[in-house]
Amino acid sequence: MNTGYEGILQFRGKWRDYQERVLLHAQQYLKDGKIHIVAAPGSGKTTLGIELIRRLGAPCLIFSPSITIRQQWLMRIQEGFLTEEADPQEILSNDLKQMKQMTATTYQALYSAMKREQGTLEEDSGEAAEEDAAASEAVDGVDAADSKVAASGVTEEADGEKKTEQVDYRDFDIFKAVKEAGITTICLDEAHHLRSEWWKALETFLDKLPDVKVIALTATPPYDSTPAQWKRYIDMCGPIDEEIFTPELVREGSLCPHQDYVYFNWPTREEEAYVREHQKRMQMQVQKMMADETLRRIVSSHQGLMHPEEYSERFLDKPEYFTALLVYCQAKGIPFSGYLRKLIGTKGKLPGMDAHWMEVLLQGVLYEDRESYTMMEAERESLLQELKEAGAIYRNKVALRDNEAIKKVLMKSQGKMESIHTIVQAEYEALENDLRLLVLCDYIKKDKLPEIGSKDTLVTELGAVPIFEYLRRQNMAGIRLGVLSGTVIIVPMEVEAKLPELLAQYGCSGTLNPLGDTGYGQLMIKGKSTHTVAVVTELFRQGEIHTLIGTKSLLGEGWDAPCINSLILATYVGSFMLSNQMRGRAIRTDREQPDKTGNIWHLACIFPKERGQQSNTDAEGDYEMLERRFESFLGVSCREDVIESGIGRLDIPKITSKYEVDKANRMMLERAKDRNALRQRWNQSLQEVRNQMEIEQIDEIAAKEIETGYIFINAVCIEIIQVILAILLMSGRMMAQKLGNHPAFLLLGIALLAAFAGIVYQGIRLFKFSTPARRMKQLSKAMLDALRECGELEDGAHCRTEVESFNGFVVGTWLKGGTTRDKTTYSACMEELWGVIDNPRYLLIREKIFGTSRECYSVPEIFGRQKERALIFEKHMKRALGPYHVVYTRTPEGRKLLLKERTRSFVNQNQSLLQGKKIAKGY
Numbered sequence: 003m004n005t006g007y008e009g010i011l012q013f014r015g016k017w018r019d020y021q022e023r024v025l026l027h028a029q030q031y032l033k034d035g036k037i038h039i040v041a042a043p044g045s046g047k048t049t050l051g052i053e054l055i056r057r058l059g060a061p062c063l064i065f066s067p068s069i070t071i072r073q074q075w076l077m078r079i080q081e082g083f084l085t086e087e088a089d090p091q092e093i094l095s096n097d098l099k100q101m102k103q104m105t106a107t108t109y110q111a112l113y114s115a116m117k118r119e120q121g122t123l124e125e126d127s128g129e130a131a132e133e134d135a136a137a138s139e140a141v142d143g144v145d146a147a148d149s150k151v152a153a154s155g156v157t158e159e160a161d162g163e164k165k166t167e168q169v170d171y172r173d174f175d176i177f178k179a180v181k182e183a184g185i186t187t188i189c190l191d192e193a194h195h196l197r198s199e200w201w202k203a204l205e206t207f208l209d210k211l212p213d214v215k216v217i218a219l220t221a222t223p224p225y226d227s228t229p230a231q232w233k234r235y236i237d238m239c240g241p242i243d244e245e246i247f248t249p250e251l252v253r254e255g256s257l258c259p260h261q262d263y264v265y266f267n268w269p270t271r272e273e274e275a276y277v278r279e280h281q282k283r284m285q286m287q288v289q290k291m292m293a294d295e296t297l298r299r300i301v302s303s304h305q306g307l308m309h310p311e312e313y314s315e316r317f318l319d320k321p322e323y324f325t326a327l328l329v330y331c332q333a334k335g336i337p338f339s340g341y342l343r344k345l346i347g348t349k350g351k352l353p354g355m356d357a358h359w360m361e362v363l364l365q366g367v368l369y370e371d372r373e374s375y376t377m378m379e380a381e382r383e384s385l386l387q388e389l390k391e392a393g394a395i396y397r398n399k400v401a402l403r404d405n406e407a408i409k410k411v412l413m414k415s416q417g418k419m420e421s422i423h424t425i426v427q428a429e430y431e432a433l434e435n436d437l438r439l440l441v442l443c444d445y446i447k448k449d450k451l452p453e454i455g456s457k458d459t460l461v462t463e464l465g466a467v468p469i470f471e472y473l474r475r476q477n478m479a480g481i482r483l484g485v486l487s488g489t490v491i492i493v494p495m496e497v498e499a500k501l502p503e504l505l506a507q508y509g510c511s512g513t514l515n516p517l518g519d520t521g522y523g524q525l526m527i528k529g530k531s532t533h534t535v536a537v538v539t540e541l542f543r544q545g546e547i548h549t550l551i552g553t554k555s556l557l558g559e560g561w562d563a564p565c566i567n568s569l570i571l572a573t574y575v576g577s578f579m580l581s582n583q584m585r586g587r588a589i590r591t592d593r594e595q596p597d598k599t600g601n602i603w604h605l606a607c608i609f610p611k612e613r614g615q616q617s618n619t620d621a622e623g624d625y626e627m628l629e630r631r632f633e634s635f636l637g638v639s640c641r642e643d644v645i646e647s648g649i650g651r652l653d654i655p656k657i658t659s660k661y662e663v664d665k666a667n668r669m670m671l672e673r674a675k676d677r678n679a680l681r682q683r684w685n686q687s688l689q690e691v692r693n694q695m696e697i698e699q700i701d702e703i704a705a706k707e708i709e710t711g712y713i714f715i716n717a718v719c720i721e722i723i724q725v726i727l728a729i730l731l732m733s734g735r736m737m738a739q740k741l742g743n744h745p746a747f748l749l750l751g752i753a754l755l756a757a758f759a760g761i762v763y764q765g766i767r768l769f770k771f772s773t774p775a776r777r778m779k780q781l782s783k784a785m786l787d788a789l790r791e792c793g794e795l796e797d798g799a800h801c802r803t804e805v806e807s808f809n810g811f812v813v814g815t816w817l818k819g820g821t822t823r824d825k826t827t828y829s830a831c832m833e834e835l836w837g838v839i840d841n842p843r844y845l846l847i848r849e850k851i852f853g854t855s856r857e858c859y860s861v862p863e864i865f866g867r868q869k870e871r872a873l874i875f876e877k878h879m880k881r882a883l884g885p886y887h888v889v890y891t892r893t894p895e896g897r898k899l900l901l902k903e904r905t906r907s908f909v910n911q912n913q914s915l916l917q918g919k920k921i922a923k924g925y
Contacts (some may be wrong), residue, residue, distance in 0.1 A: 006059035006060055006061070006103070007055075007056045007059055007103075009085060009087060009088070010084070010085060010087075010088045010093060010103070011052070011056040011079070011083040011084065011085070011088075012083060012085055013049070013052075013053055013056075013082065013083055014082055014083070015049070015082060018046070018254050018255075018256055019254055020045070020244075020246050020250055020251075020254055020256075021046060021049075021050055023244070024039060024050060024243075024244050024246075025050075025053065025054075025057075027243070027244070028054060028057065031243040031244075032058075032215060034240055035214075035215055035216065035240075036215070036216040036217075036218065036239060036240030037054060037215075037216070037217050037218070037240065037243055038218040038239045038240045038241060038242050038243050039051075039217075039218070039219050039220075039242075039243060039244050039245075039246070040220055040221070040223050040242055040244070040245040040246065040822070041219065041220075041221060041244075041245075041246040042221055042246060042247055042248045042251055042257075042586075043221050043583055043585070043586030043589075044248075044251060044256060044257045044586050044589060044590050045246045045251050045256060045257075046256065047219045047221070047246075048074065048075060048078050048191075048219075049078065049082060050219070051064075051075075051189050051191070051217055051219050052075075052078065052079055052082070052083055053083075054189075054217050055104070055187055055189060055217065056083065058186075058187045058215055058217075060184070060185070060186040060187045060215070061101075061102075061103050061104070061105075061183055061184045061185050061186065061187070062103075062104055062105070062185065062186075062187035062188065062189060063101070063105050063107065063180070063185050063187070063188050063189070064104070064105065064106040064107070064189040064191065065107060065108065065109050065112060065188070065189065065190050065191060065193070065204070066106065066107070066108055066109070066191045066192070067108065067109060067191065067192050067196065068108060069108060069123070069167065071191065071192075072096060072106045072107060072108050073096065073106075073532075075106045075191070076094050076096060076104075076106050079094060079104060080094065094106070098111055098112070098115050098171075098174070098176060098179065099171070099174055099179070101179055101180070101182075101183035101185065102183075105183070105185075108123070109193075109196050109200040109203075109204060110123050110200060111123060111167075111169065112176075112200070112203055112204060112207060113199060113200045113203040114169055114171055115171045115174060115176045116176060116203045116206065116207060117171075117203075118171050118172050118173075118174060119169075119171055119172070120169065120170040120171065120172050121168075121169065122166050122167070122168055122169075123166060123167040123168075123169055124166050176207075177210060177211075180211065185211075185214070186213065186214050186215060187214060187215050187217065188208065188211070188214050188215070188216050188217070189216075189217040189218075189219070190204075190216065190217065190218045190219065190238070190239060191219050191220075192219070192220050192221070192222075193218060193220065193235075193238060193239060194220065194223065194224045194235050204238070205238065208238065216238075216239065216240065218238070218239035218240060220239075221583075222634070223235070223242065223822075232823070236823075241796055241821070241823070242821060242822055242823060245822050247636060248589075248636045248637075249636055249645045249687075249688065252684060252688065253688050255591060256591060257589045257590060257591060258589055258590070258591050258592075258598045258599055258600050259599045259600070259638070259680055259681045259683075259684035259685075260588065260589040260599060260600035260601070260602060260637065260680075261599075261600075261601060261602070261637060261638065261640075261673070261674070261680050262585075262602045262603075262604060262632070262635060262637055262652065263601060263602065263603050263604070263652070263670045263673065263674050264603075264604045264605075264606055264625075264628060264649075264652060264654060264666075264670065265421045265424070265425055265603055265604070265605055265606070265667055265670055266421075266606050266607070266608055266657065266663045266666055266667055267415060267417035267418055267420065267421045267605070267606075267607050267608075267663070268417060268607070268608070268609065268660045268663055269411065269412070269415055269417055269607060269609050270415065270416045270417050272416075273411050273415055273416065273417070274609060276408075276411060277408055277411065277609055280393065280408060283392055283393065284357060284392070284394060284402045284403070285357070286392075287388075287389070287392045287394055287402060288356070288357050288360050288402060290388075291360055291364070292333070292334070292355065292360070294385075296381055296384075296385070297367070297385065298334050298336070300367060300375050300376070300377045300381065301327070301330055301331065301334070301336065301363070301367065301375070302336050303375050303376035303377070304327065304374050304375055305374045305375075306327070306342075306374060307327075307331070307336070307338050307339070307342075310338070310339040310341045310342050310345070311341065313374075314341075314345055314898075315897070315898065315901060317342070317345065318345065318898070318901030318902060318904065319901060320366075321901075321904055322362055323362055323363070323365075323366045323370070323371065325352070325353075325359070325362075326359040326360075326362035326363040326366070327363060327366070328342060328343070328352055329352050329353055329354070329355055329359045329363075330355060330359065330360070330363050332352050332355075333354070333355040345902070357402045357403050358402075358403055360402055361400050361401070361402040361403055364385075364389070364400045364402075365399065365400045367385075368382060368385060368386060368389075368400065369398060369399075369400075412607040412608075412609070413574035413607070414463070414464055414574060415607035416462040416463075417607060418464060418572060418605045418607060419462040419464075419468075419469065419472045421605050422441060422469060422472075422473070422570055422572060422605070423472065423473060423476050423478075424667075424671075425568075425570055425603050425671075426439060426441075426473060426478065426481065426549050426570075427476075427478055427481075428671050428674065428675065429568045429601065429674070430478065430480065430481050430548065430549075431675075432674070432675045432677070433567065433568075434480070435480075435545055435548070436545075436567070436595075437481075437548045437549070437567070437568065438542060438543075438545075438548070438550075438563075438565040438566050438567050438568070439548065439549045439550070439566070439567070439568040439569070439570065440549075440550050440551075440552065440557070440563070440566050440568070440569050440570070440587060440588065441469055441549065441550070441551040441552070441569075441570045441572055442552060442553070442554045442557060442569065442570070442571055442572060442573055442584055442587070443464055443465055443466055443469060443551065443552075443553060443554070443572040443573060444464070444465075444553065444554060444572075444573050444574060445464075445465045445466070445553065446465055446466045446467060446487045446488070446489060446490055446553055447463055447465025447466065447467045447468050448467060448489060448490055450463070450465065450467040450468050450471065451467055451490065451524075453467075453468075453471055454467070454470070454471050454474070454492075454517045454518070454520060454522075455517050455518030455519065455520040456518075460472060460475065464572050464574070466485050466487050466490065466551045466552060466553055467485065467490060469551050469572065470483055470484075470485045470492060470551050473549065473551075474520060474522070480548075481548050481549060482494045482496070482546060482547050482548050482549070483522070483547065483548070483549050483550075483551070484538065484541065484542065484547035484549070484550045484551070485550075485551050485552070486534075486535065486538045486539075486542075486550055486551070486552040486556065486557065487552055487553045487556055488553070488556055490524070491524065491525040491526075491527070491534060491538060492517070492522050492523070492524055492525070493514070493522065493523065493525050493538065493541060493546070493547065494521060494522055494523075494546065494547065495514065495516060495521055495522060495523050496521075496546070497514075497541055497546045498514050498523070500546075501514060501525075501537075504537055504540060504541070505527065505533075505537060508529065508533040508536055508537060509529065509533070510527055510528055510529025510533045510534075510537075511527070511528050511529070512525055512526055512527035512528060512529075512537075513525075513526050514526075525537075525538070535556070535561065538550070539561075539563050542563060542565065543563065543565045554573055554584055557587065561587070562590070563587065564590045564591065564592040564593070564594075565592055565594070565595070566587050566588045566590075566600070567588065567592075567595070567598055567599065567600055567601070568588065568600070568601045568602075568603070569584070569585070569587055569588035569600070569601070569602045569603065570603040570605070571584060571585075571602070571603065571604055571605065572605060585602050585635070588600040588601070588602050589602070597681070599677040599680050599681055601674050601677075603674075604628050604631075606625045606628055608625060608657065608663070628649060629649050632647065632648055632649035632651075633647055633648060634647060635647055637651060638651070638680075638683045638684050638687050639651040639653075639687070640652055640653040640673065640683075641653045643683065643686045643687045643689075643690050644687055644690065644921060645687050645688070645921065646921040647921075654666060655669070700814045700815070700816040700921050778805045778815055779803070779805045780882040780883075781835070781879075781882055781883070782803035782805055782815045782832070783803055783882065784878040784879050784881060784882035784883075785803070785828065785831055785832060785835070785878070786801060786802070786803050786817070786828065787878045788865065788874055788875045788877075788878040788879070789827065789828065789831065789864075791874050791878070792864070792865065792871050792874055794827055794864055795820060795824045795827065796820065796821045796823055796824055797819070797820045797821050797824055798820065798824070800819040800820055801817055801818070801819045801820035801824055801828075802817075802818050802819060803815060803816070803817060803818070803828075804816050804817075804818045815832060816828075816829070816921075817829070827864065830862070830864075831862040831864060831865075834860050834861075834862040834863065835859050835860060835861075835862060836859070837860065839858065839859075839860050839900070839903050839904050840860070840904065841891075841900070841904075842860040842861050842862075842863065842866055842891065842900075843861070843863075843866035843867070843872075843890065843891060843892060844861035844865070844866045844872045844875075844888045844889065844890055844891060845858055845859070845860065845861060845888065845889045845891060845896075845899065845900060845903065846858070846859040846860075846861050846875070846876065846879055846886050846887075846888055847859075847886065847887065847888075847889055847899075847903075848883075848884070848885065848886045848887075857886075858903050861875055861888055862875075869890070872888045872890075873888065875888065876888045
């Protein structure tokens with residue numbers, strides 16, 4: 003390789019095994035001009051990227067999704083690679099207009115340079131806004147670069163809480179600048195987390211630089227994207243060459259043993275009263291709507307009730323709304339055609355009227371299907387006004403059940419303050435002065451500063467300042483608190499004596515202003531924000547602060563404090579990528595704590611939906627979001643010695659009452675206290691994963707869903723018929739032998755042999771489909787063969803399907819061998835095949851025969867794009883299932899069939915049957 007960085011860059015650490023593996027094969031991976039590495043947070047992918055740049059030896063451009071991460075790259079180069087002889091001012095730059103040998107920039111800056119814009123670049127990860135409320139709140143920023151790294155020509159300033167840069171690219175030709183700088187290496191960090199216009203700019207930029215080498219690094223590749231989006235991503239970054247997972251990092255010692263915990267809280271008395279009052283108000287509103295004669299007359303006027311056949315396709319296109327209309331008609335005695343009952347496929351069974359069906363019906367009456375009803379505008383306005391007064395309209399949507407205000411009450415529940423207090427107290431009792439706990443929240447709530455030390459009642463909002471003051475007022479003996487955010491820094495007054503020396507180390511000065519007689523002071527530092535962070539982080543590391551409260555945008559990414567051994571995620575807005583980054587704060591290893599373990603706490607507020615329905619818990623606010631996040635978090639299971647994803651690994655008991663909330667929380671606290679047991683569980687689970695580790699995407703389906711079906715029943719019927727036929731033929735042959743009828747004897751013998759052959763054939767089919775696991779095996783093999791023939795597998799020659807029964811209740815299937823993308827593609831196809839029927843281009847169907855129910859499946863999108871592919875899928879499924887055939891749904895006949903199957907699927911509540919999760923296995 004080139005030696006352009008000889009005497010400039012030299013790695014000063016020691017490579018881990020998985021890093022050496024990547025570097026050993028790097029030359030091979032780069033044969034196509036691209037190397038693509040997927041690595042979990044904490045794996046050192048930035049360090050790997052710098053080493054790959056060093057080995058390529060050419061001037062490079064490094065693109066990052068944010069200013070913070072851009073500066074982190076420069077700092078990592080300087081701290082981990084730059085030799086003493088090298089001058090960072092001559093080697094490093096963060097300004098496209100003054101490119102050096104290594105220039106780090108952002109995707110937003112590239113976009114602005116391509117557009118030749120002048121203006122202000124704001125700190126942005128490239129993700130869309132999470133919530134309307136979040137857009138109006140301040141966001142913390144931190145400059146993670148040392149002062150001597152900052153390049154001239156770019157001005158960084160604090161715009162409130164946001165980090166910004168002033169740029170002027172009006173007279174700048176980026177392609178000319180790249181050529182003059184000799185740039186032939188491009189490093190893309192988290193390239194897919196971009197706004198669409200930034201992505202287009204990057205594509206155009208690379209298209210005009212065909213001879214560059216591309217290094218692509220990410221922690222979360224877009225496996226769940228569409229085939230077209232995935233192709234676009236792979237075209238940009240190249241196929242994935244290596245993937246480094248969290249369990250491997252724990253085994254290698256790069257990450258510490260860790261566990262996620264969920265701490266539940268019931269709403270406060272005021273919050274619960276609000277929820278109960280809302281539920282009661284909605285119940286009364288449903289009753290009022292049911293008694294409203296105007297509504298009855300309006301619904302009776304629906305054109306579809308009078309002309310059902312003409313409206314059938316429109317009805318079937320919205321099965322939920324169609325069902326709601328018929329449910330209301332049934333409840334109110336409004337007559338409707340038997341054709342509609344047959345069309346919906348209910349066989350005379352319709353659910354009873356409740357808030358859900360009323361909500362769906364009113365949404366159609368008032369907004370989405372107004373033209374189908376005969377009503378005056380005054381009548382509509384009257385209904386709308388009544389619902390608005392009841393609080394049942396939110397952003398032009400009827401909300402009799404899922405009220406956004408209730409969700410926000412849950413997510414911002416004041417009860418979470420007590421949860422945080424309980425966790426902090428419990429963690430301190432377990433670790434005492436060794437505790438290094440970080441509480442991450444969304445906002446600072448700087449306006450609450452005057453409440454610190456006052457006698458006023460504290461308004462317990464989730465924010466850095468309110469959380470600090472709430473914890474301070476609990477008078478927890480021995481626990482020292484701190485706050486670290488972009489504009490508010492609070493530390494114990496006890497550190498005042500050591501502050502001057504510590505500030506001097508970073509070339510800055512500051513004052514500590516007491517906050518009344520609380521024992522804490524607000525630290526005001528004159529200098530770069532990176533120095534502020536460094537000073538407080540050092541106090542935290544030394545144990546002058548046990549519990550540090552900070553904002554996710556300041557500390558969630560680009561901040562490294564290996565001493566953290568407990569983390570509380572007191573956040574309610576944030577993407578999976580950011581959640582994963584935040585978890586990474588607590589699971590890094592610490593040289594000063596070789597036996598470190600990390601506890602990550604997630605907060606969830608729950609409450610029952612309605613009085614008398616304690617068996618159902620409404621967890622839509624927090625818990626549902628946690629379930630989604632946990633789908634990609636790999637960790638050790640509390641049930642068995644296995645490493646897997648999904649919230650099920652925490653073995654959380656069913657919660658149906660406030661008593662069970664307390665019970666679940668006690669269980670979580672007991673587990674969290676025993677850190678030795680956590681380490682042992684990791685060790686035992688990793689021992690189960692022998693030799694080379696692979697992470698399998700396993701899809702589980704309830705065994706009862708595939709126990710029987712047309713294939714098995716049909717095979718049994720045919721087998722019985724053929725056995726009876728064989729007996730009759732044998733009897734006839736014996737009779738023919740006695741009569742000496744040689745032609746009949748011969749013909750009956752041939753027929754008997756054919757019958758025996760049929761018995762053997764059907765016997766084999768019975769064996770193949772006699773158990774759920776065997777049936778799944780046939781389906782999975784057919785799916786794999788179809789994917790191979792269509793060329794959708796990157797390493798199809800080394801792929802094979804695995805099927806396993808788990809405790810007899812579920813059957814799991816996964817792809818062994820192949821690339822990670824191959825595994826994801828296979829898993830996605832199985833999910834589409836077994837999932838709820840939505841809007842596929844093709845259906846796989848077998849008509850009703852012998853009184854058995856017709857089975858119908860969606861043809862996965864990957865096969866439905868072209869007729870030839872659909873027929874390939876049909877061919878392989880026929881081999882596994884029998885004479886099924888595909889039906890194109892974009893014809894009038896096919897559309898009608900699709901709509902009927904969609905409606906039947908919906909009415910039968912046939913939601914997705916597969917439960918997917920990742921499991922670490924060894925081979």
